[in-house]
Amino acid sequence: MSRTQPKTLMITPYPPYRDGIAVYAAQEVIARRRAGEHIDVLSPTPSAAHQHLVLGGPKGWARLLSRLAPFDRVIIQLYPELLHGACGNPIERVAAWAGLEAAVRRRPTELRVHEVDYGPARRNPLERLAGARALRAADVVAVHTPAERTALCETFGLDPSEVTLFDHGQYFAPRSAMSQTEARAELGIDPASHMFLTIGFLQAHKGFDRAVRAFAESGVARPGSTDASAAGAELHVVGSVRVDVPEFVAYAASLRRQIDAVPGAYFHERYVSDEAFDRWILAADTIVLPYREIFSSGVVERANLLGRPVLASRVGGPAEQIEEGSAISDDDAELVTLMRDRAGGSFAPAAPPERVTASTQAIEAAVRSSLPQSSSSVLDLGERLTLPPPYSHRPLVGRAKQAVRIVTGWQLHPIVDRINHLESQLEQVLAERSNSANPE
Amino acid sequence: MSKPRIAVIPPRYGPEVVGGAEAVLSEVAHGLAVRGWEVEVLTTCAVDHYTWANHYPAGTSADGDVLIRRFPAVLDTPGKFRDRIGARILGGETISIVDQQLWMNDSLRVPELYHHVLDHSDDFDVILCGPYMFWTTFAVGQIAPDRTVLMPCLHDEPPARLEIFRPLFGESRGIWFLTEPEQRLAEGLFDLPSRTAEIGAGVTIPEHYDPEGFRASYGLANDFFYYAGRREWGKGWSDLLAAYERYAMAGGQLDLVTSGVGDPEVPPTITGRVHDLGLLSVEDRNSAMAAARCYVQPSSLESFSLTVLEAWLAGTPVICNGASEVVAWHVERSGAGVRYHSLDELLGYLDVFGRDASMADELAADGRQYVLDHYQWSDVLDRIETTIADWTSV
Numbered sequence: 001m002s003r004t005q006p007k008t009l010m011i012t013p014y015p016p017y018r019d020g021i022a023v024y025a026a027q028e029v030i031a032r033r034r035a036g037e038h039i040d041v042l043s044p045t046p047s048a049a050h051q052h053l054v055l056g057g058p059k060g061w062a063r064l065l066s067r068l069a070p071f072d073r074v075i076i077q078l079y080p081e082l083l084h085g086a087c088g089n090p091i092e093r094v095a096a097w098a099g100l101e102a103a104v105r106r107r108p109t110e111l112r113v114h115e116v117d118y119g120p121a122r123r124n125p126l127e128r129l130a131g132a133r134a135l136r137a138a139d140v141v142a143v144h145t146p147a148e149r150t151a152l153c154e155t156f157g158l159d160p161s162e163v164t165l166f167d168h169g170q171y172f173a174p175r176s177a178m179s180q181t182e183a184r185a186e187l188g189i190d191p192a193s194h195m196f197l198t199i200g201f202l203q204a205h206k207g208f209d210r211a212v213r214a215f216a217e218s219g220v221a222r223p224g225s226t227d228a229s230a231a232g233a234e235l236h237v238v239g240s241v242r243v244d245v246p247e248f249v250a251y252a253a254s255l256r257r258q259i260d261a262v263p264g265a266y267f268h269e270r271y272v273s274d275e276a277f278d279r280w281i282l283a284a285d286t287i288v289l290p291y292r293e294i295f296s297s298g299v300v301e302r303a304n305l306l307g308r309p310v311l312a313s314r315v316g317g318p319a320e321q322i323e324e325g326s327a328i329s330d331d332d333a334e335l336v337t338l339m340r341d342r343a344g345g346s347f348a349p350a351a352p353p354e355r356v357t358a359s360t361q362a363i364e365a366a367v368r369s370s371l372p373q374s375s376s377s378v379l380d381l382g383e384r385l386t387l388p389p390p391y392s393h394r395p396l397v398g399r400a401k402q403a404v405r406i407v408t409g410w411q412l413h414p415i416v417d418r419i420n421h422l423e424s425q426l427e428q429v430l431a432e433r434s435n436s437a438n439p440e
Numbered sequence: 441m442s443k444p445r446i447a448v449i450p451p452r453y454g455p456e457v458v459g460g461a462e463a464v465l466s467e468v469a470h471g472l473a474v475r476g477w478e479v480e481v482l483t484t485c486a487v488d489h490y491t492w493a494n495h496y497p498a499g500t501s502a503d504g505d506v507l508i509r510r511f512p513a514v515l516d517t518p519g520k521f522r523d524r525i526g527a528r529i530l531g532g533e534t535i536s537i538v539d540q541q542l543w544m545n546d547s548l549r550v551p552e553l554y555h556h557v558l559d560h561s562d563d564f565d566v567i568l569c570g571p572y573m574f575w576t577t578f579a580v581g582q583i584a585p586d587r588t589v590l591m592p593c594l595h596d597e598p599p600a601r602l603e604i605f606r607p608l609f610g611e612s613r614g615i616w617f618l619t620e621p622e623q624r625l626a627e628g629l630f631d632l633p634s635r636t637a638e639i640g641a642g643v644t645i646p647e648h649y650d651p652e653g654f655r656a657s658y659g660l661a662n663d664f665f666y667y668a669g670r671r672e673w674g675k676g677w678s679d680l681l682a683a684y685e686r687y688a689m690a691g692g693q694l695d696l697v698t699s700g701v702g703d704p705e706v707p708p709t710i711t712g713r714v715h716d717l718g719l720l721s722v723e724d725r726n727s728a729m730a731a732a733r734c735y736v737q738p739s740s741l742e743s744f745s746l747t748v749l750e751a752w753l754a755g756t757p758v759i760c761n762g763a764s765e766v767v768a769w770h771v772e773r774s775g776a777g778v779r780y781h782s783l784d785e786l787l788g789y790l791d792v793f794g795r796d797a798s799m800a801d802e803l804a805a806d807g808r809q810y811v812l813d814h815y816q817w818s819d820v821l822d823r824i825e826t827t828i829a830d831w832t833s834v
Contacts, residue, residue: 015554016579016604017541026558033559046517046545048554048579177586186634240603244536270631271537273607275585360775360803368785 007038007070009107011055012077014043019201019242020298021114022047023274025077028171042067044082056085057092061099065106074109076100080117090124097130101137110140112166113148115295118155132156142166144296145317168321169301176278183283194220194233194343197284199277200299201242202252202269207313208237209251210290212258212265214335220343221264233343235288238268238280281306286342290335291315300326311338443478444834446566447557449581451548451574453483453508454496458670458701458719460746461571461593464618464641468568471642471821473505480564481506482557484513484550484576491515492548511553522546529598540604548575557583565834566613571743573599578608585611587832593743594622596765600629614831616824618744621765635831639824642817643749646723651731654724658717663797664695665759665790666732668725668747669739671702671716676738676761681706681714683786687794688713694733694794699725729754733800734793738786740764749815752776752807757800759789776807 012025025041032039042064043049044056051067054060068074076082083100087093103109111134121128135141135156142164143149149163176183184191198211212235215221220233237259241248252269259267272280281287287303289312296317303310303326310326312318313335319328329335450465457463466481473479481503485494492513501508525543529535535543553576561567561584569581570591581588590612594600609615609626614635617623623638654660665684671677681704684696688710698704699717706714720728729735735751740763742748748758748767752774760767762779771777780786793800828834 016544016575016582018537030558033555041551045542046549048549048551050551050555175586240537243538244534271603271606273582273585273611275611276607360771360778364778368788 005036005038006072007040008032008073008075009040009042009068009071010075010077011042011044011064011082012049012075013045013082014041014047014049017043017045017047018271018274021077021079024114024168024171024298027173031171031173040071044085054086055082056096057087058095058099060086061096061103064099064103068103068107071107074103074107076103076109076111078111078113079115084117090120090127093120094124094127094130097127097134101130101134104134104137104139108139109137110142111135111138113141113143113152116152116155118151121155128156132158136162140164144168145320147317147320148295168296168298168317169305172301172305174278174306175275176282178279178282180282183279186279187283189236189283190234194286195284196233196235196286196288196339196342197238197280198235198288198290199238199272199280200289202239202255203242203248204251205291205293207290207292208239209255209258210292210313210332210335211235211288212237212255212262214288214290214332214339215265216262217336218339218343220340221262233264233339235262235265236268236280236284237265238270238272240269240271278302278306281308284308286311286339288335288339289313289318290329290332291318294318296321309342311335311342443476444566444828445478445480445564446472446568447480447482447564449482449553449557449567449569449576451484451571451576452486452489453481453510454487456487456495456719459489460669460742460744461591463746464593464744465568465570465591467642467644467817468821468824469506470504471817472824475821475825479506481508482553482580483508483510484548484553485510486513486548498552509556511550511556514549514551515547517546519546529602532598535602537603540602543602544575544578544604549579550576554579554583561587565832566828572605572608578605581608581612586613588612589614589616589828589831591616591618592622592626593618594626594629595741595743596625597741600625606630614827616827619766619769621769622743625765635827637823637827639827640815640820641744641746642820643746643753643811643815644722644817645753645812646726649730649754650723650727654727654731657724658697658715660695660697660715660731662693662695663733664697664715664731665734665736665793666728666751666756667696667698667700667736667738668720668728669700671698671700671704674739674741676740677702677704679761679783679786680736680738683783683790684714685710686783686787687790690791692790692794694790697728697732699728726750726754729756732756733797734759734789736786737761737764737767739767742766745770748777749811752804753811755801755804755808757793757804757807759786759793761786770810774807774810776804776810778803 013019013022015022015026029039029041041049042051042053044054046052053063084093084096087096121131135158141162143152144166149160152163153160181191189195198208200206215235241252256267259265281302287308287310289299289310291313294316300310300318300321304323310322312322312328314328314330327338329338448465448469450462452462453466469479469481485496485498486492487495492515494512496510498510498512521542525535525539557580567584567588569577569588571577571593581590609630609632615632616637616639618641620638626632667680669675685707695713695715697715699720701719704716729751735756735758737745737748737758737760740761742764743766745767748770751758758777760771760777760779762768762781768779771779778789780789
């Protein structure tokens with residue numbers, strides 16, 4: 001890289017965190033750095049990024065200003081949590097927009113808008129105004145689909161010419177080179193079946209339950225058939241709960257119960273790597289994404305990249321993202337029909353010989369037999385609990401330990417005594433039970 | 441035809457580094473370089489795995505035929521998530537993915553190393569990462585899984601059950617295990633790829649031992665038990681001290697000699713009986729092994745236990761913690777040691793071998809041959825090259 005080359009700072013969630021935007025951003029960083037661009041990354045939490053800074057509110061955006069000085073250009077992967085995650089009231093939300101505007105005015109900035117929480121902006125004219133100012137201050141405002149552009153422009157009063165369309169999959173590259181056969185073999189999928197796949201984090205708005213219900217109603221599963229021509233279809237649901245908030249955990253539990261009751265449907269509740277994500281898509285015949293809400297879909301882009309057709313619902317961006325061979329359903333009944341249509345169609349070194357010598361066993365047996373019966377386990381109740389010794393060869397550490405012991409000993413000693421007393425009673429009970437079981 | 445290229449990525453590298461996994465990765469790097477591979481070690485500037493202080497300068501250097509690239513270790517977070525979530529992990533609680541990720545990223549991070557591999561992963565035929573729990577392996581090992589071989593050095597411990605490690609284990613191009621028990625453990629915890637192998641690790645065979653010279657150099661008049669490694673609670677050191685204190689206070693005649701890193705924190709009652717020699721040279725450590733009556737391995741968290749094999753090579757028997765499946769497995773196969781399952785049993789073995797040197801000699805008889813039969817570097821490197829040929833286009 002030459003010394004005069006412009007330096008770009010990208011502000012984004014970043015690996016090894018795994019969420020949709022982190023994965024998206026990492027692909028862009030790889031592609032652009034390999035093309036010779038100088039790109040550093042700042043993430044809102046500690047990660048593999050060069051810098052990290054808590055954003056999500058006016059203070060965070062104010063602190064960002066001092067970090068921008070070394071850079072010629074900034075790209076912000078914008079989503080609600082990054083902008084407003086730490087805001088507690090409407091005033092802070094407006095101030096966060098103002099903080100974003102200040103940052104955007106400091107350096108030429110591209111705002112790549114992944115999601116916006118339109119509700120508060122539509123309800124609060126001041127927030128709408130602050131949002132419009134911040135967006136207009138940016139060098140480039142980019143979204144992935146015309147529907148997103150329309151929503152953004154309508155909410156903030158922008159002219160469509162002020163918002164650029166940016167191909168969601170521009171920097172996507174395949175992360176698995178497997179054939180469908182290889183991918184299925186690796187995943188243990190029936191090679192003869194028509195494989196439907198629903199994949200992503202488990203959240204109600206993704207509508208995975210709708211895919212399971214439609215699959216059940218379609219009647220395309222013929223599990224257990226050994227006849228390749230009659231192998232039927234399978235639905236594989238792959239994903240994990242990203243945040244264990246009760247709503248998501250409950251959704252995963254209900255999905256699990258639902259899938260258990262549907263022959264031919266399989267739940268792979270797991271956290272998958274980027275490579276495994278692609279492998280699942282490569283193994284599939286059709287990707288089913290009956291979202292209830294979505295802005296633009298990274299899964300649709302990966303399916304496009306890997307040449308797999310998608311059945312998606314008519315919400316958000318997917319209708320504009322899908323490619324030839326894919327289809328959009330307006331309701332669950334249409335999804336059932338679409339699914340019916342689609343389904344028609346070590347090396348290990350040799351184990352060395354056992355060589356237990358008599359001496360090992362003999363010595364172990366001799367020592368064990370010399371010990372009281374209760375000493376046969378590390379869980380041996382005969383080992384009485386004691387507090388750690390309050391000394392150390394390091395002078396200050398030793399004194400600190402002694403001071404802690406003086407201060408806390410009066411509380412800890414009774415607890416230790418109590419535990420030892422309970423263990424003693426337990427031993428007595430066990431001994432009595434043993435005696436009664438083995439009367440002489 | 442161009443030489444095959446491998447990047448070896450240990451969290452630490454250098455002569456001052458104490459760690460079995462780091463030693464194995466270093467040997468693999470040099471062994472493959474001798475066999476004609478182009479080898480780069482990509483690592484941190486740190487020596488100490490507690491402070492992660494940048495000890496070496498960042499940049500490139502050569503260690504024989506191996507190119508070393510060092511990147512600054514970054515430790516700029518308070519560590520409160522690491523501590524709080526870590527305690528919950530050790531308590532066996534279910535931890536959300538978000539909290540697992542916070543835990544992983546609230547300690548050592550090496551962004552410059554990450555981006556170096558991001559920029560250059562295609563330059564290598566194989567990227568070798570390990571051990572599994574370090575950020576360097578977790579983060580960097582997932583950049584190019586199609587060419588990454590994992591040497592996990594897995595222990596049976598609560599963090600091994602965290603979901604965030606599943607992609608690392610499940611999607612790597614291949615996994616090299618050091619022992620059969622380690623492989624069994626991994627098979628029970630993860631959906632492994634079909635490409636796994638027990639490759640073992642080699643033990644460098646010393647040209648000679650000088651037990652008498654060692655005793656004289658360090659003024660060790662008494663016979664002794666020996667422990668080499670990290671003197672820390674997690675390695676069972678406090679158990680060994682507790683048992684030895686009882687042994688010595690009961691009139692046991694042998695001393696306890698230890699070398700390695702960490703404050704031994706010897707109780708005042710036995711300060712004259714425990715000899716801390718600090719970090720020894722390889723030659724001195726080998727001679728210490730040969731001079732010892734028994735080598736004691738009190739750790740239950742071993743994925744290979746190089747020092748146990750070094751003891752056997754030196755003709756010294758081993759008293760090991762039976763809770764370590766790996767070391768117990770070595771003892772089972774070699775017949776050159778004993779396994780304890782309580783401090784009373786450990787005390788019993790100290791007493792038995794403290795009184796009877798000939799029994800120790802007799803027990804050790806098969807140990808050296810066991811190591812020579814299974815753990816020579818030439819055999820290990822053969823297995824490494826065979827598996828790479830099977831798993832990749834090299």
